[in-house]
Amino acid sequence: MNGPHDLGGQMGLGPVAPEKDEPYFHAEWEKRALGLTLSCGIFGAWTIDESRHARENIPPVTYLSASYYEIWIRALETLLERHGFASRAEIDAGHRQLEPAIPKRVLKADMVADVLARGGPCDRSVDAEPLFEPGDRVRTKNFNPQTHTRLPRYARAKTGAIEAVQGSFVFPDDNAHGKGENPQWVYTVVFDGAEIWGEDADPSLTVSIDAWESYLERV
Amino acid sequence: MNGPHDLGGQMGLGPVAPEKDEPYFHAEWEKRALGLTLSCGIFGAWTIDESRHARENIPPVTYLSASYYEIWIRALETLLERHGFASRAEIDAGHRQLEPAIPKRVLKADMVADVLARGGPCDRSVDAEPLFEPGDRVRTKNFNPQTHTRLPRYARAKTGAIEAVQGSFVFPDDNAHGKGENPQWVYTVVFDGAEIWGEDADPSLTVSIDAWESYLERV
Amino acid sequence: MHDHDHHDHHHDNRYTDMQARVRALETVLTQKGLIDPAAIDAIVETYETKIGPRNGAHVVAKSWVEPEFSEWLQTDATAAIASLGYTGRQGEHMRAVFNTPETHNLVVCTLCSCYPWAVLGLPPVWYKAPAYRSRAVIDPRAVLAEFGLVLPETRKIRVWDSTAELRYLVIPQRPEGTEGMDAPELAQLVSRDAMIGTALAGRPA
Amino acid sequence: MHDHDHHDHHHDNRYTDMQARVRALETVLTQKGLIDPAAIDAIVETYETKIGPRNGAHVVAKSWVEPEFSEWLQTDATAAIASLGYTGRQGEHMRAVFNTPETHNLVVCTLCSCYPWAVLGLPPVWYKAPAYRSRAVIDPRAVLAEFGLVLPETRKIRVWDSTAELRYLVIPQRPEGTEGMDAPELAQLVSRDAMIGTALAGRPA
Numbered sequence: 001m002n003g004p005h006d007l008g009g010q011m012g013l014g015p016v017a018p019e020k021d022e023p024y025f026h027a028e029w030e031k032r033a034l035g036l037t038l039s040c041g042i043f044g045a046w047t048i049d050e051s052r053h054a055r056e057n058i059p060p061v062t063y064l065s066a067s068y069y070e071i072w073i074r075a076l077e078t079l080l081e082r083h084g085f086a087s088r089a090e091i092d093a094g095h096r097q098l099e100p101a102i103p104k105r106v107l108k109a110d111m112v113a114d115v116l117a118r119g120g121p122c123d124r125s126v127d128a129e130p131l132f133e134p135g136d137r138v139r140t141k142n143f144n145p146q147t148h149t150r151l152p153r154y155a156r157a158k159t160g161a162i163e164a165v166q167g168s169f170v171f172p173d174d175n176a177h178g179k180g181e182n183p184q185w186v187y188t189v190v191f192d193g194a195e196i197w198g199e200d201a202d203p204s205l206t207v208s209i210d211a212w213e214s215y216l217e218r219v
Numbered sequence: 220m221n222g223p224h225d226l227g228g229q230m231g232l233g234p235v236a237p238e239k240d241e242p243y244f245h246a247e248w249e250k251r252a253l254g255l256t257l258s259c260g261i262f263g264a265w266t267i268d269e270s271r272h273a274r275e276n277i278p279p280v281t282y283l284s285a286s287y288y289e290i291w292i293r294a295l296e297t298l299l300e301r302h303g304f305a306s307r308a309e310i311d312a313g314h315r316q317l318e319p320a321i322p323k324r325v326l327k328a329d330m331v332a333d334v335l336a337r338g339g340p341c342d343r344s345v346d347a348e349p350l351f352e353p354g355d356r357v358r359t360k361n362f363n364p365q366t367h368t369r370l371p372r373y374a375r376a377k378t379g380a381i382e383a384v385q386g387s388f389v390f391p392d393d394n395a396h397g398k399g400e401n402p403q404w405v406y407t408v409v410f411d412g413a414e415i416w417g418e419d420a421d422p423s424l425t426v427s428i429d430a431w432e433s434y435l436e437r438v
Numbered sequence: 439m440h441d442h443d444h445h446d447h448h449h450d451n452r453y454t455d456m457q458a459r460v461r462a463l464e465t466v467l468t469q470k471g472l473i474d475p476a477a478i479d480a481i482v483e484t485y486e487t488k489i490g491p492r493n494g495a496h497v498v499a500k501s502w503v504e505p506e507f508s509e510w511l512q513t514d515a516t517a518a519i520a521s522l523g524y525t526g527r528q529g530e531h532m533r534a535v536f537n538t539p540e541t542h543n544l545v546v547c548t549l550c551s552c553y554p555w556a557v558l559g560l561p562p563v564w565y566k567a568p569a570y571r572s573r574a575v576i577d578p579r580a581v582l583a584e585f586g587l588v589l590p591e592t593r594k595i596r597v598w599d600s601t602a603e604l605r606y607l608v609i610p611q612r613p614e615g616t617e618g619m620d621a622p623e624l625a626q627l628v629s630r631d632a633m634i635g636t637a638l639a640g641r642p643a
Numbered sequence: 644m645h646d647h648d649h650h651d652h653h654h655d656n657r658y659t660d661m662q663a664r665v666r667a668l669e670t671v672l673t674q675k676g677l678i679d680p681a682a683i684d685a686i687v688e689t690y691e692t693k694i695g696p697r698n699g700a701h702v703v704a705k706s707w708v709e710p711e712f713s714e715w716l717q718t719d720a721t722a723a724i725a726s727l728g729y730t731g732r733q734g735e736h737m738r739a740v741f742n743t744p745e746t747h748n749l750v751v752c753t754l755c756s757c758y759p760w761a762v763l764g765l766p767p768v769w770y771k772a773p774a775y776r777s778r779a780v781i782d783p784r785a786v787l788a789e790f791g792l793v794l795p796e797t798r799k800i801r802v803w804d805s806t807a808e809l810r811y812l813v814i815p816q817r818p819e820g821t822e823g824m825d826a827p828e829l830a831q832l833v834s835r836d837a838m839i840g841t842a843l844a845g846r847p848a
Contacts, residue, residue, distance in 0.1 A: 003231045008753035008804065009363060009372075010777040012222045012279055016789045018769045018841070024691050026768070029665040034690070034765070035683025036669060038732075043677070052755055060231055060568075065280045068756055068771035073665060086671050094667035096674035109681035116689055119731040119761070122808050142417030144228060144576060150806045152753050154780065156417070157376065167736070169808055186807050197781055198361030198375070204799045207780050210807035227548035227599065229572040235584045237564045237636070243486055245563070248460040253485070253560070254478025255464060257527075262472070271550055279773075287551055287566035292460060305466050313462035315469035328476035335484055338526040338556075341603050363781060369601045371548050373575065386531070388603055405602050416576055423594045426575050429602030 001053075001146050004060035008154040009197070013064075026067075033069040037076055042115065044104030045083040048122075049176035053148040054078045124183035126168040130213070132187055136162040137219040140189070140211065148176035151215045155207075159219055160191035163208065171212055185213040220272075220365050223279035227373040228416070232283075245286075252288040256295055261334065263323030264302040267341075268395035272367040273297045341389040343402035349432070351406055355381040356438040359408070359430065367395035370434045374426075378438055379410035382427065390431055404432040490559035491630035493524045494607055497557055498633065499624035501534075502612040512536070515607065519557060529556020529605055535598060536609045537635075542593050543608045544582070544635035546574035547600040554605035558630055565634065575599055585636040608632065610639040695764035696835035698729045699812055702762055703838065704829035706739075707817040717741070720812065724762060734761020734810055740803060741814045742840075747798050748813045749787070749840035751779035752805040759810035763835055770839065780804055790841040813837065815844040 007013070025031050041051070054075035055063075063071060080086040084101035107115060132138060142157040143149070150172050166188055170181040193205030226232070244250050260270070273294035274282075282290060299305040303320035326334060351357060361376040362368070369391050385407055389400040412424030467473040497519055501508040510518040515532040519525075532554060535543040547553065548571050553561035564570050573581050578595045582588070589595070598606045610632040616624060619642065631637035672678040702724055706713040715723040720737040724730075737759060740748040752758065753776050758766040769775050778786050783800045787793070794800070803811045815837040821829060824847065836842035 001230045002228055005754055007773050007777040008780045009221055010279075010773070011220045011365060012276060012282075013773040013777045014278065016769050016772075016774045016778070016786055018790055018836075019767065022767050024695075024765055025687075027662065029662040031687040032665045032669055032683055033661075035686040036665070036672070036678065038686055039678045039682055040672070055755065057231060059233065060229075061280055061284045063231075064283075064773055067768065070661060073661070073668065077668070080672075085677060086668070086675065090671045091664070091668050094670055096671055100675045100677060103677060106677060106679065107682045108679045109685045112682050112685035112689065115732075116686070116694075117731040119733065119735040121735040123736060143419055144416045145419060146230060150754060152804065152806060154753075155804075166738075166807070166809055169736075186809075188809075190801075197363045200362055200364060202782070202784060202800065204796070205783065205802065206799070207802045207804060209804045210809050212807070224549055226568055226572040227575045229568070232568040232572045235564050235567075235569045235573070235581055237585055237631075238562065241562050243490075243560055244482075246457065248457040250482040251460045251464055251478055252456075254481040255460070255467070255473065257481055258473045258477055259467070274550065283568055286563065289456060292456070292463065296463070299467075304472060305463070305470065309466050310459070310463050313465055315466055319470045319472060322472060325472060325474065326477045327474045328480045331477050331480035331484065334527075335481070335489075336526040338528065338530040340530040342531060369549060371599065371601065373548075374599075385533075385602070385604055388531075405604075407604075409596075421577070421579060421595070423591070424578065424597065425594070426597045426599060428599045429604050431602070 001056055001148065002144055002153055003056040004058070004063035005056045006153050008152045030067075030069045033073050037072045038116075039107045040076055040080065040085070042103075042105050042107040043083075043085065045085070045101070046079050047170075047175050048120065049148060049170070049172040050178070051075055051079060052172070053176040054082075056148065122170040122181075123167050124170055124181060126183050126185065128185075130165045130185040130187075132162045132165070132185075132213070132216065132218070134162050134164060138162055138187075138189060138216040139219050140215055141217060145173070147173065149173045151211065152209065154196055155191070155209050155211075158191055158195050160189045160195065160208075162187050163190045164188040166210060169212070171214070173212070173214075186210050187213070187216065189216065220275055220367065221363055221372055222275040223277070223282035224275045225372050227371045249286075249288045252292050256291045257335075258326045259295060259299065259304070261322075261324050261326040262302075262304065264304070264320070265298050266389075266394050267339065268367060268389070268391040269397070270294055270298060271391070272395040273301075275367065341400075342386050343389055343400060345387040345402050345404065347404075349384050349404040349406075351381045351384070351404075351432070351435065351437070353381050353383060357381055357406075357408060357435040358438050359434055360436060364392070366392065368392045370430065371428065373415055374410065374428050374430075377410055377414050379408045379414065379427075381406050382409045383407040385429060388431070390433070392431070392433075405429050406432070406435065408435065485555075485560050489524075489555065491557075491628075491633065492625070493522075493559070494554070494557035494630070494633045495625040495628035496522060496621075497524070497534075497607065498609055498628045498639075499621040501609055502616075502624055503621050508536075508609075511609065519607075524556045526556050528552070529554050531604050532557070532607060533604050534607045534609050535596075537611045537638075539611070540594055541596050542589055542635065543596050543598060543606075544574060544578050545598045545600060545606045545608060546571060548572070548575055549599075549601060552600035552603075552605065554607050556605075557607050558633055562630070582636060585631065587637055608635045610637075613639050613641045615642050690760075690765050694729075694760060696762075696833075696838065697830070698727075698764070699759070699762035699835070699838045700830040700833035701727060701826075702729070702739075702812065703814055703833045703844075704826040706814055707821075707829055708826050713741075713814075716814065724812075729761045731761050733757070734759050736809050737762070737812060738809050739812045739814050740801070742816045742843075744816070745799055746801050747794055747840065748801050748803060748811075749779060749783050750803045750805060750811045750813060751776060753777070753780055754804075754806060757805035757808075757810065759812050761810075762812050763838060767835070787841060790836065792842055813840040815842075818844050818846045820847050 193201035412420035551566040756771040
């Protein structure tokens, strides 16, 4: 979706403002937000792609003014409600009211080290050979779905070169919507700055994205 | 600029929510905001293009949550300060503190009918003949200036057809920045929905923009 | 909470009281002799009582009953509309676009709030708001449905994005069953929304 | 003011007190047996004490002193980094990109906040915020200047937008004057920002 998250090339959002000696957390609730988000991800009820799409669906004014941990918490509430684990009314009330859905797993303290060290790899084998190889010229597709995609708006309908075949991975555009993992080859595609941004682009700039095979057409 | 105002194709902004029997104004201040904006425009200190750019430069979170009259007032404060008519400190204080710049004109009540009926035509003659004529295929340029432009992001680097030569008009991309009116021919350019939005576009859709000649290249 | 200091820098100060803010602005400018509050009154009165969608409805109804006027609208809308006395601010450069059985026209200004004031008056809030401006160009059928207007799937939709100083007036199709009506009666059937393209002309009662 | 009712529908309720909101959420989920507060403690402790930019600095310093390791990083960063014990969440699929005298690398995630946790820990606020995400891909020189990094005009800039599950670690150039230093000393010169690309490696004191 062309949501508030798709920020590449937007203007008017101010200076970057790096913080000197930034702490890991700026408030106690950020620590709990991190832990809650990871813990609930372990339920096995939604994918990282579905959670990204829940974040993208936060209304733009809220999205653009929230800290990222707030974005996480808002999306987490959506996911918990959608999958029957907790309703907003319960969170508003601050205590349990309904019987929750049954998660596949619950994260206990003694599992944390192992779970974090394992992570969640999303490379998957595919039967087909890659359609493209390094050096091939490709054009990204033009589409504007209401649904989740990882092809940013600024990189649509642009011509670039395959730089690397990175492996085959879960396809988020499907996986975010419960349509299966449907893995595809992923390529690093590199574009001249001028192809992306036009005549006034920094001439020394190149930009790359990692693109699933179905985002690409041979030129 | 790719500011918060450039909304075509953005998603997540909610339903349209038309209001039944909508009144002309929703608060007394909106009436004064209308009159103030028009009155100050009469000073002759800035152009409509500069005022549009002042609105585009409102931070996105504010822009997207403000009513349009609030957008006008915020931009008006910027313009009044930039051109020496009133400072924010004065407006905060609510009374005059500094000697203002001298406007070219001040709008008095007895001038209103005439001023509104005259408007502000911005057609200007140019010496050159139009480069394009109806039926010509053209491609819009790709550019992403920090400055004002009236070529929306969704319509950049797209191929369409000249439908009409609409006349020659002040060029806002220059005029907004005090670089002169530099009039150009303006064309209505019509695009298939699929050219703009890609494969999933409504097949019955065509979209047109009004484009200054320098936005266009012959295909 | 101290974490608000650095990542909330996008929030500039919300004007909590627009009424007070605008009053202060008017006071300062009046004290400086830069504005005339009576001129503001006159502007407001003009748009509350003189310049509104009845102007446009007059244009539309006349085009329905007078083929020569309709022709003039097509070839020089600015002059044709001026002949009825509707001129001036945000109506300096008019174009009329005619709905047909094949094509429905819809007007939007994705970049700001351009609107043909001289014939329609001040724009409604939704016309200037992000939802309409973002969606009218990409998903017009869904937008029209929110106005209660469901067009046949075969009806083409032409969206006009007002990116320059041309201002567009949609001329809806004349409704059936209006053969005996005169222009003033017909004008009653022409709503503001019908002249933006978010409605059709009404049917006679 | 009643006009706020209809045009402020974008404001959903601001969470005025995130601390209370998150505490309520944790309480409800704990009551339901869905989460273990001690697991949250363990997660926080891990990212406060064990997984942070020192991991990445170790990788970088080792690559500076061991050409074979550098080569391995180039061909299979995931395995090379895992050999040092840095694996897992948001480091499952690693790529190392090497600065050269010709080209400076800069990493961003325009679409969300993708970041190589396993080697850099949790991302800083600015990395996840709209200003960096919007500007790094279109105006990287101006962004770098805001970090105090002014590159020669001839230096090419390569921006890596992390749109898939690959996570990028920038390997900065080894600073001059470090010939006699060993890996632990060298690691002290490698800041988090140098491994994102918003800084260079530091010079020895």
